[in-house]
Structure formats: structure tokens, C-alpha cells
Amino acid sequence: MSHDSHHDPVACKTELAPERSDLGLIRPDRTTGWTDWLTTVDHKKIGILYGAFAMFYFLVGGVEALAIRTQLARPDNDFITARMYNQLFTMHGTTMIFLGVMPLSAAFFNFLVPLQIGARDVAFPRLNAFSLWTFVFGAFVLNASWLFEFAHLAGWLNSFDWHKALVYTDFAPANGWFSYAPLSGTFGQNGQALRFTGVGTDFWIIGIQVLGIASLAASFNFICTIINMRAKGMTMMRLPVFTWMTLITAILIILAFPAITVALIELMFDRAFGANFFNPSAGGQPVLWQHLFWIFGHPEVYILVLPAMGIVSEILPTFSGKALFGYPIIVFSGAVIGFLGFAVWSHHMFTTGLGPVPTAAFSLLTMAIAVPTGVKIFNWLGTIWGGRVRFTPPMVLSLGFIWMFMCGGFSGVMHSSAPADSQQQDSYFVIAHFHYVLLGGVLLGLMAGLYFWFPKIFGRMPNAPIAYLASGMVILGFNLAFGPMHYLGLAGMPRRTHTYHAGNGWETWNYVATIGAYILGAGVFLAFANLAWTAFKGKKCSSDPWGGRTLEWSLPSPVPEYNFAQAPIVATRDAYFEDRHGGKRIAYENDGGEAGVHMPSQSWMPLVASTGFLFAGFGMPMMAMGVPHAGWIVITGLGVLILGIWLWAVEGPGGYMLKTPAAAGSPAPAETVAH
Amino acid sequence: MSETADAHDAPTSTGIDHKKLIMWLFLASDCMFFGTLISTHLLYRKLYPSGFTDAEGHQRFIQNLFNIELTSFSTFILLMSSFLMALAVSAMHKGEIKSFRRNVLGVIFFGLIFLGCQVFEFTHFYHQGLTIQNSVLGSTFYVLTGTHGTHVAIGVLWLILMYFYSFTGKLGGHMGALDVEVAGLYWHFVDIVWIIIFTAVYLVEYLGPNGFWGTGLPAVTK
Amino acid sequence: MSSSPEAAPSQEFLIEETRRYHHFITLALWLAVVTGAEIVLIFLPIPMPVVLTILSLMSAGKFFAVILWFMHLIYDKRLLFWIFVAALMLTFATFSALLALFSVDVLDPKWIA
Known part of the structure; x- marks a missing residue:
């Protein structure tokens, strides 16, 4: 253990004396600017970084979606090639799920959870930084496939011997976001490992594997934080609902991701070493991939939607001026949804022929899952009912969430009936269904969250008229884009189709859907531009502009590094609201003050360890391409990873003391530390 | 250890140390991980009970391939390493660093023996004609036991680093004991996974004359 | 303890x-x-x-x-035991179901949806 945390308290970390870790290196505690952001262990900065990357990838995924819609606007269109089309819908799905929604949810987890439970940081600050950078590099590896694809299309790779030897030259993944075997796998006898697809699939495998590691590490950390770091008096049934949903989401992640991790390892062995897990010509069962994928994939659906449900459960009470209706029921429903989510995976596979008993069982369980979801909807309606509703931008988006999510839920229940599902399978009806859930549900929820907490994150207020305009465009464009797809699907238009002939009766609604998609895209872009502008130039606002209910609103905006100058002691649910309007005040522990608050030291090591994934992630697909010596890149990557973790372990946690301006006993934390 | 209010030393809401809690969460997650691997092996055993065809074209049953004496020996070794690990953790709690070092050296030694047995077993099977490429059985068997072996190897590496770290004098007190205990939890988990694998993958092949899965349909081989 | x-x-x-x-x-x-x-x-x-x-x-x-x-689960807090056992039970249930799903060896075409 290090004895280096014996500083005198300082008002700002730049005033610290330089200090060496157990390795003899100077800790990057005093830094500002780029170095500060790269080495930060502050959950708020990590949350902001997660959010920035997620919003960037949302736009990337959006551009991919618009290319798809442009191609489908007219019959017999040749705007993009069929191959590029396959790559686009694969990367659109993968990007939106793993690089858009999950990290944006993670941004909220990071920023809000410690604030909502009255903690000064997460349980493992450096592990948190490791999760962030692992996500960043995993995302980069996945998207680097595009760089190779474009280099190939431009002809830059033609002079290389390894490129001439390639059988398949698709460099970006093109298997759909689920990469079903055997298309993603191999065929042929005795380990010849002939593949159906090019190295795009290898990029996908390693990219998802690395992103999975990031999600797992973050989830262990958050479960630990929520269970172990609650403020005094913050019992489990006083936790804000968003924190509860974070907990359930994290539990789902740690139990669902191992299945995909193993499935990816098996697929990797098939492709790289000629194993036969999913190789049909050697007796492998491709349907096993579907099972393993959906054992992960169905809980993943709830991993995507539960955080958005948590966000809406915070926003509705705030703008209805009422406590959340049926708090215990909402929490319990969330837990039931999470638990049942593990018992319904085969409803994605009705058409594989499971047999009558499993089909009936999975049908019934799937219908059962609609019950807790419906319970939540009624609780939200009960919250608004009789309230004094303020139609602020977050509230508008939240109301949109309830409505759109409900539509998605209705078409979801239709799928639970196996005979109906076998008609709808692989048609545009399915596209319509899950976009209503993921866009109308998750995206509206996350946008509502962004508008709701931006004033807390940056201390600045988004421009309301633009926010209303963007919300309206998103909701209108979204319905215009995906509403007609219900009809298209039932009229027989298949999923993942590059183009279609005229005369099927699909022309009009495809054209409408494309117009809707562009309105939607413009709306999302407008909203993100509005938010980005707000972060730097928005009008300053008070620390609690909305009349918030939970602990984060009791803090100044932007939140000081140490969060709470004095640790709060909570006496009730909705502690901050009760503190101002009810009888139960928030008490404060007599810590902090002159002695200062203990802060964890910043560190380069999480970034160094994550860099290993960058090397390994690039090396694996390059090995598959046949690039000479690429195996050494992989080995270097694993070496860097192990070295990073070892240096991280022996450098010692360090830490320093930060002076807070608050005098002991004063409930209101004073001004932010000036930088 | 640290006199200041280190975030990691602060009392937790549940009274459980962060590190211990996160390790148990990791192990809970690892249950699903090994569950997936073991069930992949088992369901392919069920579908293709007849083993594999070696390079000479002979049908080989898995019972004739396995060497139950060797596997029993390595199982015993791993169980005893778990016992020594428990003693090493106990020694750290009592602050007996020398006893800790003795026991942890034993664990490392036994872990290396286990890995040696596995290398021998893999080589032996390979020469008998079972490869990762020539059958589904080869793929599932090598990847399942190999992944377990990788877990053992990571554990050995972890303990070796910890052994040497103990000479710096920084491994001590409550935090040091906690670090050792967490490494111990990982080691024991690797052990209990092997307890399951030993029964589900090895022993059941000896039930009755043809093993639990029978010899069934002709194997789909290449 | x-x-x-x-x-x-x-x-x-x-x-x-x-x-x-x-x-x-x-x-x-x-x-x-x-x-x-x-x-x-x-x-x-x-x-x-x-x-x-x-x-x-x-x-x-x-x-x-x-x-x-x-x-040490018998000496430690009850919570740790339940975290692990819950995951264990979920694993057991999920993969028992998976193995059972693969037991449908012969499928009558008229069963398929």
C-alpha cells in the first residue's frame, strides 16, 4: 500500500506538489487539458466522454441508415451496391446498439449513479476509466473495417500479395448484427476452414468481444457501487428509479454477455483455427449459434431499454409535480422484466422448428413479459394523472416515449404468437416493431435524459424552441419512417433486401418511409447540435432549473469534482424534493470541510492496458487477411494488456485531499472549485 | 494501512469489501461463461456419441482415448492446491507472511503440475488422432478444457506475481489479506469448475459399457 | 469476519x-x-x-x-452467497433448457409452426 496520499488539502488539484507513484512515475494528478481527460478517473468526466463518443456514433449509424433508406426510396435503385448495402445494414445495427445506445446509457450511469446515491465516486475509479477506453478502442476496431473497405474500393490494396490471395474481399462486416452461422462461419472438411465471408466478420467478432469486455467491467463496477456505496439512510427502496434500473441492467449484462463471449470464441476458433462448432459439413450445428446469440441477445434488448425506462421514471414525476406512482411496483416490474428476459430467447427462433412444447412454452413466457411492461406504462400514466404537468422538452420526449414504446410493445406481443410470428419473420414488420421499441422507446428516452440532465452536467440550459422543434421532427419523422413499415412487412416486403421490383405495391410507402427517415435524421442532428452548442455556449442556469427530486439536484452545476462537500444522510425517497417541500430534511455528515475530501489519483495505466485491445483488435483481422507478421501485433497487444494491468496493480491507488469551501454543518455546498 | 480516508477503506453500505464483492460478481458471471462451454460440449456429445475418426480412418470411442488415471491425478492435484490456497489466505489473515509464502508456492507448484498434465493430455490425444479440426468432439473438448487451462494459467501468473510482490513488504495488513483472499476466490472457482468438468466430461464416459452417451449413431466425421 | x-x-x-x-x-x-x-x-x-x-x-x-x-461463504455475508447461487441457478436453468431443446431429434414437418 502506498503512503503517498499524505498531502495537505488543496483547493484545486493544480496546486498539488508533484508526486510519484510506487512505480516512481509522476502521477498525472495535476494535469489539465488533454492529459487530464486521458487519465481522468472522475466518473463525471468519464460519463461526458462516453456521451460524446456515443453521440458521434449515433450520427455515424444515422448516416448509414440514411444510405439504406436512400437506396430503398425507389424500386430497382442502384444508389449503392448490394454488397455495400449488406455492410451498411450490418454496421448500422451493430453501431446503434453497441456504440450508440449502450454507451449513451453508460454515460448516464456514470454521471448520475454516484450523484443519485450520494457517493463521491464509483467503487473502482480506474476500472471505470479502463471500461471507457476499452469501449473507445473496441468501437474504433469495429469501424476500422470501413477504412479497409474504402482502401480496397479505391484500389490502394491491390499491390499487396496478401490482397491478391484473398478469396473474399469484403472488409466491412456484412452478416447482419447477429452474424448467424453458417454464413459467418466456415464450411468444408478437416479444418480447411473455407469461409463464406471475408475479414469483415473477423472485425465484427473481435470488435464485439472487446466491447463486451468493456461492458462487463463497467457493470461489475456499477453493481458494486450501487450495492456498496449508498449514502447513510439510502436504503435500497429509497434508491432513485434510474439507479434501480442501472442495477438491473448491470446484472443483466454480467449474466448475458458471457454467452456471447463464448459464442464469439467458438466462432473465432472456427474461422481462425478450423474448429467445427458451427461447421455444418463436419456435424456442427449452426442453430447453436442462434441459441447462444439469443441467450445473450434477448436480455440485451432489456439492457437497451431499461435505462431509458429509468430516465423516464425520473422525468415524469418531476414535471408532473407528483411522486412516482407505485414506486415499489415499478422497481419490481423492472426486476421481473430482467428475470423473464432470460427465459424467452427462443422466440427469435420460432421458425427454426423447436417442436411444439418449446414453441408453446416460449410463446407463453413472451406473452407473460408484456405484463410487467404494461404495469410500468400504467404506473407512468398514474404519475401524470392529476398532476400539474409542465410540457418542457424532456417531458414532451418522455410522453412520446410512453406512446411510441407502447406501439412497439403491441407489435411485440403480436410476435409472441408463434403462428403469427412465422408470417412476420424476416419481414419489414419486424423492422417496424423493433424500431418502435428502440427508437420510439430508447432513443426518445435517452434524448429526454440528455435534455433533462444537460443543465446539471454543464450548468447551461439548452435552447428550448430548438429543443421543441427537434423533438417534434424526431417524433414526426420517426412515425413517418417506421409506421408504413408495418404495412410493408405484412404486404410481404422482406428484411435485408437490397432492392425490389416495381409493381409489388411497395413503392409509395417506401418513398414515404425515406422522407420520414430524412426528417428523423435532421431532427436528431438538430437536437445533438443544440446540445453540443449548449455544452459550450448555452445560457447559464441555476443548479436546479427543473425542480428536481433526487440528490443530484442538490449539488451546484457543474458538479464539483468531489460531488458532495459533505456526505448526505437521506431520510426518505425523493430526498431533495422532500428536503425543500416536505418535512424530512437532508442531513450532512461532518466530513470534508477543512480536512478536505479524499480524491482518487489519476492514472495512465487503464489507458495503457486498453491500448492492448487496439493492437489485438487490429491484429486478429489482419491475420485473417493474411497480412505477414500480423500475429506479432496480436501478441504485442496481449503483452501490452498484461503489462498495463500489472503496472496498474503495483502503482498503488494514491489519492490526494481536496479542500471544500463548505463550512462544517452547512447544508448548501458553496461555489465550485475554480480552475 | 493508509491513515487517510481512502475510498477503498471507507466502510461500505453492506459491510462487504468492494474487492471481494466485485470478485464474487465476476465469478457469478463466469458461471454463465463455463455453463455455455460445458453445455456446448455436452449437447454435441449427445448428438454425436460415437467419438471421432482418426487419421487412419479408424473409428475411435472417447472411452479408449481418455486416461482416467492421469485425469484423476490432476483432479486430485487441483483439489489439494485449493486446500493450500485456503491455508495461504488463512495465514495472511493471521499476518504470517512466511507461512503465506510457503503455501502459495505450493499452490503455484500444484497449478503448474496440473498444467503439465494438461499439456501431456493434449499431446497424447493429438497423437491418438483427436484434433481440433477433425471432429466436433475435438473442437468442444480442446476449447472447453483449454479455456479452463487458460484460467489456471492466469491464476498461476497472478499468484507468482503476488509471491514476488510479498517481498517488497507492501503486501500486508487488511488490504494485503484482502488482495490474497480475492486471488484465492478466483483459484477456488477454477477448482470447482474442474470438479464439474471432471464429472460431466470425463466420468460419465465410463458409465456402463459404452458410457453415458452410448455409441449411438455413426459419427459425422470428415 | x-x-x-x-x-x-x-x-x-x-x-x-x-x-x-x-x-x-x-x-x-x-x-x-x-x-x-x-x-x-x-x-x-x-x-x-x-x-x-x-x-x-x-x-x-x-x-x-x-x-x-x-x-468462506459460510463465514461471510449472506448476500455473497445469494449473488453466486442466483447466477448458478440461472446458468443451470438456461443450459438445461438448451440441452432439452436439442433433444428434439425427429421433427414432424407439420409441427413446425
Whole structure:
């Protein structure tokens, strides 16, 4: 253990004396600017970084979606090639799920959870930084496939011997976001490992594997934080609902991701070493991939939607001026949804022929899952009912969430009936269904969250008229884009189709859907531009502009590094609201003050360890391409990873003391530390 | 250890140390991980009970391939390493660093023996004609036991680093004991996974004359 | 009881640790005996379902003995036990279902949806 945390308290970390870790290196505690952001262990900065990357990838995924819609606007269109089309819908799905929604949810987890439970940081600050950078590099590896694809299309790779030897030259993944075997796998006898697809699939495998590691590490950390770091008096049934949903989401992640991790390892062995897990010509069962994928994939659906449900459960009470209706029921429903989510995976596979008993069982369980979801909807309606509703931008988006999510839920229940599902399978009806859930549900929820907490994150207020305009465009464009797809699907238009002939009766609604998609895209872009502008130039606002209910609103905006100058002691649910309007005040522990608050030291090591994934992630697909010596890149990557973790372990946690301006006993934390 | 209010030393809401809690969460997650691997092996055993065809074209049953004496020996070794690990953790709690070092050296030694047995077993099977490429059985068997072996190897590496770290004098007190205990939890988990694998993958092949899965349909081989 | 005091360990703590020490030795002996019994059992002429049941019980017994004593779950907070057992039960249920799904060997085409 290090004895280096014996500083005198300082008002700002730049005033610290330089200090060496157990390795003899100077800790990057005093830094500002780029170095500060790269080495930060502050959950708020990590949350902001997660959010920035997620919003960037949302736009990337959006551009991919618009290319798809442009191609489908007219019959017999040749705007993009069929191959590029396959790559686009694969990367659109993968990007939106793993690089858009999950990290944006993670941004909220990071920023809000410690604030909502009255903690000064997460349980493992450096592990948190490791999760962030692992996500960043995993995302980069996945998207680097595009760089190779474009280099190939431009002809830059033609002079290389390894490129001439390639059988398949698709460099970006093109298997759909689920990469079903055997298309993603191999065929042929005795380990010849002939593949159906090019190295795009290898990029996908390693990219998802690395992103999975990031999600797992973050989830262990958050479960630990929520269970172990609650403020005094913050019992489990006083936790804000968003924190509860974070907990359930994290539990789902740690139990669902191992299945995909193993499935990816098996697929990797098939492709790289000629194993036969999913190789049909050697007796492998491709349907096993579907099972393993959906054992992960169905809980993943709830991993995507539960955080958005948590966000809406915070926003509705705030703008209805009422406590959340049926708090215990909402929490319990969330837990039931999470638990049942593990018992319904085969409803994605009705058409594989499971047999009558499993089909009936999975049908019934799937219908059962609609019950807790419906319970939540009624609780939200009960919250608004009789309230004094303020139609602020977050509230508008939240109301949109309830409505759109409900539509998605209705078409979801239709799928639970196996005979109906076998008609709808692989048609545009399915596209319509899950976009209503993921866009109308998750995206509206996350946008509502962004508008709701931006004033807390940056201390600045988004421009309301633009926010209303963007919300309206998103909701209108979204319905215009995906509403007609219900009809298209039932009229027989298949999923993942590059183009279609005229005369099927699909022309009009495809054209409408494309117009809707562009309105939607413009709306999302407008909203993100509005938010980005707000972060730097928005009008300053008070620390609690909305009349918030939970602990984060009791803090100044932007939140000081140490969060709470004095640790709060909570006496009730909705502690901050009760503190101002009810009888139960928030008490404060007599810590902090002159002695200062203990802060964890910043560190380069999480970034160094994550860099290993960058090397390994690039090396694996390059090995598959046949690039000479690429195996050494992989080995270097694993070496860097192990070295990073070892240096991280022996450098010692360090830490320093930060002076807070608050005098002991004063409930209101004073001004932010000036930088 | 640290006199200041280190975030990691602060009392937790549940009274459980962060590190211990996160390790148990990791192990809970690892249950699903090994569950997936073991069930992949088992369901392919069920579908293709007849083993594999070696390079000479002979049908080989898995019972004739396995060497139950060797596997029993390595199982015993791993169980005893778990016992020594428990003693090493106990020694750290009592602050007996020398006893800790003795026991942890034993664990490392036994872990290396286990890995040696596995290398021998893999080589032996390979020469008998079972490869990762020539059958589904080869793929599932090598990847399942190999992944377990990788877990053992990571554990050995972890303990070796910890052994040497103990000479710096920084491994001590409550935090040091906690670090050792967490490494111990990982080691024991690797052990209990092997307890399951030993029964589900090895022993059941000896039930009755043809093993639990029978010899069934002709194997789909290449 | 997982954490030792900072200074010299107290008397009760040492007594407790010694008691655990003896438990560990007893358990190690039992683990060896049970493993030996398992290996003998598979070669005895007993009907397969019986052997399979006994083997499963022995394996589960060893499994829980290790997590309870070696991994201190019996001494630690109840929460840790339930975290692990919940995950274990979920794993068991999920993969039992998966194995059962693969038992449909012959499928009548008219069953398929």
C-alpha cells in the first residue's frame, strides 16, 4: 500500500506538489487539458466522454441508415451496391446498439449513479476509466473495417500479395448484427476452414468481444457501487428509479454477455483455427449459434431499454409535480422484466422448428413479459394523472416515449404468437416493431435524459424552441419512417433486401418511409447540435432549473469534482424534493470541510492496458487477411494488456485531499472549485 | 494501512469489501461463461456419441482415448492446491507472511503440475488422432478444457506475481489479506469448475459399457 | 469476519482462524476421499441411473463444500452467497433448457409452426 496520499488539502488539484507513484512515475494528478481527460478517473468526466463518443456514433449509424433508406426510396435503385448495402445494414445495427445506445446509457450511469446515491465516486475509479477506453478502442476496431473497405474500393490494396490471395474481399462486416452461422462461419472438411465471408466478420467478432469486455467491467463496477456505496439512510427502496434500473441492467449484462463471449470464441476458433462448432459439413450445428446469440441477445434488448425506462421514471414525476406512482411496483416490474428476459430467447427462433412444447412454452413466457411492461406504462400514466404537468422538452420526449414504446410493445406481443410470428419473420414488420421499441422507446428516452440532465452536467440550459422543434421532427419523422413499415412487412416486403421490383405495391410507402427517415435524421442532428452548442455556449442556469427530486439536484452545476462537500444522510425517497417541500430534511455528515475530501489519483495505466485491445483488435483481422507478421501485433497487444494491468496493480491507488469551501454543518455546498 | 480516508477503506453500505464483492460478481458471471462451454460440449456429445475418426480412418470411442488415471491425478492435484490456497489466505489473515509464502508456492507448484498434465493430455490425444479440426468432439473438448487451462494459467501468473510482490513488504495488513483472499476466490472457482468438468466430461464416459452417451449413431466425421 | 484487524490479531480471532484451519484440513481429506470414491464408483456394476445420481450428488457436494468453506461463504455475508447461487441457478436453468431443446431429434414437418 502506498503512503503517498499524505498531502495537505488543496483547493484545486493544480496546486498539488508533484508526486510519484510506487512505480516512481509522476502521477498525472495535476494535469489539465488533454492529459487530464486521458487519465481522468472522475466518473463525471468519464460519463461526458462516453456521451460524446456515443453521440458521434449515433450520427455515424444515422448516416448509414440514411444510405439504406436512400437506396430503398425507389424500386430497382442502384444508389449503392448490394454488397455495400449488406455492410451498411450490418454496421448500422451493430453501431446503434453497441456504440450508440449502450454507451449513451453508460454515460448516464456514470454521471448520475454516484450523484443519485450520494457517493463521491464509483467503487473502482480506474476500472471505470479502463471500461471507457476499452469501449473507445473496441468501437474504433469495429469501424476500422470501413477504412479497409474504402482502401480496397479505391484500389490502394491491390499491390499487396496478401490482397491478391484473398478469396473474399469484403472488409466491412456484412452478416447482419447477429452474424448467424453458417454464413459467418466456415464450411468444408478437416479444418480447411473455407469461409463464406471475408475479414469483415473477423472485425465484427473481435470488435464485439472487446466491447463486451468493456461492458462487463463497467457493470461489475456499477453493481458494486450501487450495492456498496449508498449514502447513510439510502436504503435500497429509497434508491432513485434510474439507479434501480442501472442495477438491473448491470446484472443483466454480467449474466448475458458471457454467452456471447463464448459464442464469439467458438466462432473465432472456427474461422481462425478450423474448429467445427458451427461447421455444418463436419456435424456442427449452426442453430447453436442462434441459441447462444439469443441467450445473450434477448436480455440485451432489456439492457437497451431499461435505462431509458429509468430516465423516464425520473422525468415524469418531476414535471408532473407528483411522486412516482407505485414506486415499489415499478422497481419490481423492472426486476421481473430482467428475470423473464432470460427465459424467452427462443422466440427469435420460432421458425427454426423447436417442436411444439418449446414453441408453446416460449410463446407463453413472451406473452407473460408484456405484463410487467404494461404495469410500468400504467404506473407512468398514474404519475401524470392529476398532476400539474409542465410540457418542457424532456417531458414532451418522455410522453412520446410512453406512446411510441407502447406501439412497439403491441407489435411485440403480436410476435409472441408463434403462428403469427412465422408470417412476420424476416419481414419489414419486424423492422417496424423493433424500431418502435428502440427508437420510439430508447432513443426518445435517452434524448429526454440528455435534455433533462444537460443543465446539471454543464450548468447551461439548452435552447428550448430548438429543443421543441427537434423533438417534434424526431417524433414526426420517426412515425413517418417506421409506421408504413408495418404495412410493408405484412404486404410481404422482406428484411435485408437490397432492392425490389416495381409493381409489388411497395413503392409509395417506401418513398414515404425515406422522407420520414430524412426528417428523423435532421431532427436528431438538430437536437445533438443544440446540445453540443449548449455544452459550450448555452445560457447559464441555476443548479436546479427543473425542480428536481433526487440528490443530484442538490449539488451546484457543474458538479464539483468531489460531488458532495459533505456526505448526505437521506431520510426518505425523493430526498431533495422532500428536503425543500416536505418535512424530512437532508442531513450532512461532518466530513470534508477543512480536512478536505479524499480524491482518487489519476492514472495512465487503464489507458495503457486498453491500448492492448487496439493492437489485438487490429491484429486478429489482419491475420485473417493474411497480412505477414500480423500475429506479432496480436501478441504485442496481449503483452501490452498484461503489462498495463500489472503496472496498474503495483502503482498503488494514491489519492490526494481536496479542500471544500463548505463550512462544517452547512447544508448548501458553496461555489465550485475554480480552475 | 493508509491513515487517510481512502475510498477503498471507507466502510461500505453492506459491510462487504468492494474487492471481494466485485470478485464474487465476476465469478457469478463466469458461471454463465463455463455453463455455455460445458453445455456446448455436452449437447454435441449427445448428438454425436460415437467419438471421432482418426487419421487412419479408424473409428475411435472417447472411452479408449481418455486416461482416467492421469485425469484423476490432476483432479486430485487441483483439489489439494485449493486446500493450500485456503491455508495461504488463512495465514495472511493471521499476518504470517512466511507461512503465506510457503503455501502459495505450493499452490503455484500444484497449478503448474496440473498444467503439465494438461499439456501431456493434449499431446497424447493429438497423437491418438483427436484434433481440433477433425471432429466436433475435438473442437468442444480442446476449447472447453483449454479455456479452463487458460484460467489456471492466469491464476498461476497472478499468484507468482503476488509471491514476488510479498517481498517488497507492501503486501500486508487488511488490504494485503484482502488482495490474497480475492486471488484465492478466483483459484477456488477454477477448482470447482474442474470438479464439474471432471464429472460431466470425463466420468460419465465410463458409465456402463459404452458410457453415458452410448455409441449411438455413426459419427459425422470428415 | 473476513477482515483481519490492523494491529496484532486478537485472541478470539486467532482461535477462530485455528478452528477454520482444522475445518480446511478435514474438508481437504473429504474431497480426496469423495474423488477416490467417484473413480471407484464408475467401475462398479451398478445400474447407470443410480451411478449417475450418486455422481451428480457427489460432484454437487464437493462444489458446495468448496464454495462454503474454502471460499468462506459460510463465514461471510449472506448476500455473497445469494449473488453466486442466483447466477448458478440461472446458468443451470438456461443450459438445461438448451440441452432439452436439442433433444428434439425427429421433427414432424407439420409441427413446425
